[in-house]
Structure formats: structure tokens, C-alpha cells
Amino acid sequence: MDPSSMAQMLTSADRAPLEGLLRTQHNQLSTEKEAYSQIKNKLQALQDAIKGLNENGGLSSQSATFSSEGYATATVKAGAANADYQLYVKQLAKADQYSLALDENWTLPTQGTLDITVDGQTLSLDLSTLDSASGLTGLRDAISKAADNNGVQASLVRSGGQTHLMLTGSKTGASQAMTIKLSGGNVDAGFTQLQTAITNKTQLASAQDAVIELGGAGGLQLASSTNNFDGQIDGLNLTVSKAHAQDEFGNYTDAPLSLSVSTDQTAIEESLKGIVDAYNSLVGEVQKHTQSKEGSKAVLAGDSMARGLLGRLRGTLSNPPAGVSLAELGIKTDRYGKLSLDTAAMAKLQQNKPGALEQAFTGENGLLTRLEADVKPYLDRNGTLVQRDRSLQSGLDRITDRQEALDNRMNKVYQRYLGQFTRMQTLAQQMQQTMTMF
Structure with missing residues (x-):
């Protein structure tokens, strides 16, 4: 009889059920932690997409273009009408x-x-x-x-x-x-x-106002104490930077500057596509970890947090600003909860209600503004997902501590078994020697 082998065998038998339980618990927590980490990454991508759109001037549904560069720049705001203008920059604003x-x-x-x-x-x-x-x-x-x-x-x-x-x-x-x-x-x-x-x-x-002549030479004069004309043309913020040349009689020597305000449908689609893709990616990630399949249970099947996150976002999307429906905004939802763009509906809304699209998405009560507010509590420094990650990590740390405690206890059990079998072997050898004397 080998005392070491016998002690190891019995110790392994004692260890197996406890170690199996710890391994199962560790795998479950690790899988949950990884699942929530992937969901958090997708949610962060959605937040970044929304912030990026806002930081880049919001939903660019209309653009302003000039026939010549160097005279003026323009920013299109909500409420601007699609229109064409002819203008001269008569003079720039100056200080004494x-x-x-x-x-x-x-x-x-x-x-x-x-x-x-x-x-x-x-x-x-x-x-x-x-x-x-x-x-x-x-x-x-x-x-x-x-x-x-x-x-x-x-x-x-x-x-x-x-x-x-x-x-x-x-x-x-x-x-x-x-x-x-x-x-x-x-x-x-x-x-x-x-x-x-x-x-x-x-x-x-000499101190003077900036002056532009709208409609060409002798047209409607607009004046501003600065080189910025904000709100004098609805929805346009116009900044002039160079005056048109005039001859000795005050006649302009160049053609008037043409300004065209038009809907930039491609920019609308590109602006929203990133949001839609990020949202769909999040939906897919949550569904992967919460929806069980035949023969396998999803790791977060019984966890309400991930489902609650999607429910919150869907609730916001189903409640667009008053006066417009989600379908009118050009957003369609399939039976799996994912979104797609209806560019024809967007173009129709832009034609019938200029500025309504930007207001519905990025206004004070816009969908993207509210979605960002929905996301924030989950991703803040002490947000819901951060706290869940800490909780799961604490659980893993406790299992590590319990594993170390089990190793120490099993080592003592092994030593006890080894001592017992060693004494048994010694006693057996002594009995065998005694029997050979007869």
C-alpha cells in the first residue's frame, strides 16, 4: 500500500464536489461579466454616435452653398426654407x-x-x-x-x-x-x-455697419453692427468676410453672389445611419445574451437589467415629439425590435415641414436627446452597468478566496489521510514481522 496515493485519492474524492461547485459558480459569473461587458461596449458605441452627431452640428438636413468662395459663409438652422438668394456684400463692419x-x-x-x-x-x-x-x-x-x-x-x-x-x-x-x-x-x-x-x-x-444688398444691386439692404447676420433671414446665420469690388461710381464690378439653401438628403441618411447601426448592434447583443435557444439557456435569461435597458430605449422611440410619428420621421421597426431608415418618408417630411426632422431628433425634447438621457445612468462613473460589473467582480473575488480556503483545507485533509495510512502501513509491517517469528 502506498500511503501517498491512498491519501491523494481520498482527498480528491472529498474535494471534487466542492471544487465543482466553485468552478460552476466561477464560470457563471465570468460569463455574465463578459456578457455585460459586451453590452456595455455596444451601449457606449450608441452614446458615442449620438454625441458625435450633436458635436458635429446636429442633424445636417439642409446645407448652404455659394457660387463663389471668400465672400461669406452660412450656417443653416431649424426653420430655414429651401430657397435661392442673390446678394452683394456692400461693406464690412468696422470699428473706429x-x-x-x-x-x-x-x-x-x-x-x-x-x-x-x-x-x-x-x-x-x-x-x-x-x-x-x-x-x-x-x-x-x-x-x-x-x-x-x-x-x-x-x-x-x-x-x-x-x-x-x-x-x-x-x-x-x-x-x-x-x-x-x-x-x-x-x-x-x-x-x-x-x-x-x-x-x-x-x-x-471709420466705424460702420456691415451691409448686404439682397436681390442684387439696389436690392433690400440688410445691416448689422458685426459681420454676422443672424436671424435676419429665417433659419440662416450668415457671416460676411469680403466686400464686393465697386468702381468709382459705386457700381459693382462682379456678378452677385448666389446663395442656395437646399435639403441635403445624403447628409441626413449618413447622420442617422450611424445611430441606427449602433442601436441595432446593441439590440442584437442584448438578445444574444437574454434569449435562450433550444438545448441551451442564455446566460442573462433571468436577468431583468438587460431587458429593462432595451425596454427603456424602445419606450423612448415609441414616443416621438408631439405632432409627428416615428414612421413620418422615416424610422421603421421590425418584429425583432431593430430599426431601418425610410428615406422617402424623411424626404417628404423635409419638403412639407422644413426643420421638423432636426427638431424631432435633436431638439430639446428630441428622440436622440432623450435616448442620450436614457443611456447616461447606465454608463456614468457609478452607473448601473458599472455597478453590476463591480458586483460580478466582487463575486469572482469571493470565489477566488473560497478556492484558496478550499486548497488550504484540502491540504490539511491530505496530511491527515497521509498520517493515517502511514501509521496503518507501519502497523501492518510490524504485524507481518511478528507473524514470521512463529
């Missing part, structure tokens, strides 16, 4: 800019008040409070740092042996015209020189 020429060694006057008024607001600077030795640099800094600075930018430019104090309005538009006034001085040299510079100031740029 003046140059005051002074000697490099000019000294600040000991008395006087410098007033710079823009759009009804006045920056009033008491020159007696400044360090006269600081000269032009001190005046520049005092203007820039004044508490009542109304948007005047001050800088120094040196040219031809003189230093020019540049005063520039920080805002464009005709209402931003600047007036500069000096008063209250004692007619010292510094005051006189500054007064002369103001009287002889050079206007480098």
Missing part, C-alpha cells in the same frame, strides 16, 4: 481707429481731462493723477486699465521719428463712432501738444 502723432519724449500735462466717448459711454481720464514722466507709455496704460474703459484699445506705433497713440474701438458698427476731447488744462507744453495731436488726428478706419 484714430492715430495721434506725438513726439517720443512728450511729457504728460500736469492738468487736464481726456474724454473718449463710444456709443454714449465716456472714459474720463484725469491727467493730473498720472506720472508726467511716464509719457506716452503711461497714457497708453492709463487708458487701457481705466475702470470706466468703454471698449477703447490703446497702443503705440512708431514711424518716421514720431510715436503714434493708436485708439481703436473694440466693437464694430456705426453706433460705435468715437469722439476724443481734451479739456481743463493749464496750457503747458504737454497739454498743447496733446491738443494739437487730437485736432490733427488721423482716422485710419
Whole structure:
């Protein structure tokens, strides 16, 4: 008899049922953890697709194109009508800019008040409070740092042996015209020189609105204090960047700029296809792990979380914004819960109700906005799927601890069996030796 073999055999018999149970539990938890990991990846892909669409300007159902580049750009918003426009950019918006020429060694006057008024607001600077030795640099800094600075930018430019104090309005538009006034001085040299510079100031740029002529030369004039025209044409945000050339009589020398706003059906389909594909992939993943087949039980067949996730998303999809159905939006659902695009229905809605498609999907109460809100609680740092993963990992860790405890206990059992069989073998050998004496 081999005591070691006998002890190993009995220990294995004791270990087998307990170890089998731990192995079964470990496999179940591992399979569940992997299943939820795959579902989480698909759900993350859906969230990324929705975020990507929103970050790229939303559902691009309409586009604006120009006949020539360089004059303007346009962003199409909800409510824009498909239409063609002819326009000239008559002038760009500008801010006032003046140059005051002074000697490099000019000294600040000991008395006087410098007033710079823009759009009804006045920056009033008491020159007696400044360090006269600081000269032009001190005046520049005092203007820039004044508490009542109304948007005047001050800088120094040196040219031809003189230093020019540049005063520039920080805002464009005709209402931003600047007036500069000096008063209250004692007619010292510094005051006189500054007064002369103001009287002889050079206007480098004149405050003006941006102006476009809609319909061509002599057409409807639209004005804006900036180079941006937002809302003056419904659904369009137009930004101009270059004025059309004019001859000495004010006649345009080029053809008008053509602007065409039209539905971009391909962009609609591409924008939504990524969402639909990501959603269908998630549905397929959940069904794979929750729907049992003949002869095999799905790993998450009895788990309500995965089914609840799909139920939540389907509930949102079945309840589109008021006034439009899912079918009108061009979304069809098959008997397996997967989605497909009906581009003809989308095109019809775009034609009949411009902007309705974007509003239904990406508006404040849009389907994608609500789907993203549905997904968020599952994927947050302490979201439902994250907590489930932690719970399953904790279960696996406990099984690992129990396996280690079982190994330690079985080692003690083995040692006990080994001791017993070793003693039995010794006793048998002693009895055999005794019997040979007779």
C-alpha cells in the first residue's frame, strides 16, 4: 500500500464536489461579466454616435452653398426654407481707429481731462493723477486699465521719428463712432501738444455697419453692427468676410453672389445611419445574451437589467415629439425590435415641414436627446452597468478566496489521510514481522 496515493485519492474524492461547485459558480459569473461587458461596449458605441452627431452640428438636413468662395459663409438652422438668394456684400463692419502723432519724449500735462466717448459711454481720464514722466507709455496704460474703459484699445506705433497713440474701438458698427476731447488744462507744453495731436488726428478706419444688398444691386439692404447676420433671414446665420469690388461710381464690378439653401438628403441618411447601426448592434447583443435557444439557456435569461435597458430605449422611440410619428420621421421597426431608415418618408417630411426632422431628433425634447438621457445612468462613473460589473467582480473575488480556503483545507485533509495510512502501513509491517517469528 502506498500511503501517498491512498491519501491523494481520498482527498480528491472529498474535494471534487466542492471544487465543482466553485468552478460552476466561477464560470457563471465570468460569463455574465463578459456578457455585460459586451453590452456595455455596444451601449457606449450608441452614446458615442449620438454625441458625435450633436458635436458635429446636429442633424445636417439642409446645407448652404455659394457660387463663389471668400465672400461669406452660412450656417443653416431649424426653420430655414429651401430657397435661392442673390446678394452683394456692400461693406464690412468696422470699428473706429484714430492715430495721434506725438513726439517720443512728450511729457504728460500736469492738468487736464481726456474724454473718449463710444456709443454714449465716456472714459474720463484725469491727467493730473498720472506720472508726467511716464509719457506716452503711461497714457497708453492709463487708458487701457481705466475702470470706466468703454471698449477703447490703446497702443503705440512708431514711424518716421514720431510715436503714434493708436485708439481703436473694440466693437464694430456705426453706433460705435468715437469722439476724443481734451479739456481743463493749464496750457503747458504737454497739454498743447496733446491738443494739437487730437485736432490733427488721423482716422485710419471709420466705424460702420456691415451691409448686404439682397436681390442684387439696389436690392433690400440688410445691416448689422458685426459681420454676422443672424436671424435676419429665417433659419440662416450668415457671416460676411469680403466686400464686393465697386468702381468709382459705386457700381459693382462682379456678378452677385448666389446663395442656395437646399435639403441635403445624403447628409441626413449618413447622420442617422450611424445611430441606427449602433442601436441595432446593441439590440442584437442584448438578445444574444437574454434569449435562450433550444438545448441551451442564455446566460442573462433571468436577468431583468438587460431587458429593462432595451425596454427603456424602445419606450423612448415609441414616443416621438408631439405632432409627428416615428414612421413620418422615416424610422421603421421590425418584429425583432431593430430599426431601418425610410428615406422617402424623411424626404417628404423635409419638403412639407422644413426643420421638423432636426427638431424631432435633436431638439430639446428630441428622440436622440432623450435616448442620450436614457443611456447616461447606465454608463456614468457609478452607473448601473458599472455597478453590476463591480458586483460580478466582487463575486469572482469571493470565489477566488473560497478556492484558496478550499486548497488550504484540502491540504490539511491530505496530511491527515497521509498520517493515517502511514501509521496503518507501519502497523501492518510490524504485524507481518511478528507473524514470521512463529
